[in-house]
Amino acid sequence: ALAAGNCVVIKPSEITPLTALKLAVLAKDIFPPGVLNVLFGRGQTVGDVLTGHEKVRMVSLTGSIATGEHILRHTAPAIKRTHMELGGKAPVIVFDDADLDAVAQGIRTFGFYNAGQDCTAACRIYAQRIYYIASVVEYIRAARYL
DSSP states (O other): OTTTTOOEEEOOOSSSOHHHHHHHHHHTTTSOTTSEEEOOSOIIIIIHHHHHOTTOOEEEEEEOHHHHHHHHHHHGGGTOEEEEEESOOEEEEEOTTSOHHHHHHHHHHHHSGGGGOSTTSEEEEEEOGGGHHHHHHHHHHHHTTO
């Protein structure tokens, strides 16, 4: 949106607002005032006003299915464009022929990427029983080097 010349309003989760705040602090020296804006508050208090505003033409969300459904219902009368990543979780499946070191490094990299606050972060691991203990040992060893 910024690259296309649009102004942006970011409404981060009320649970984890500090990353967006840091982004705003860094951006204030790059963009003119009013180009990148951050609003803090609860979803239905701030989010409903924001997504329902007549000048907001598109809403993007990374969040829960319930929040996505709420936003779709709220914006439907105005037929706003939406882009949503909802409820994404990335299971890791480990078979007996897997390279456990490579799997552990991948989980360390992508499981902890963005502190795990990412739709593609490894959130659960399914390993064949024969490899379960060895897998856990490798994951612990890899995580120690974060």
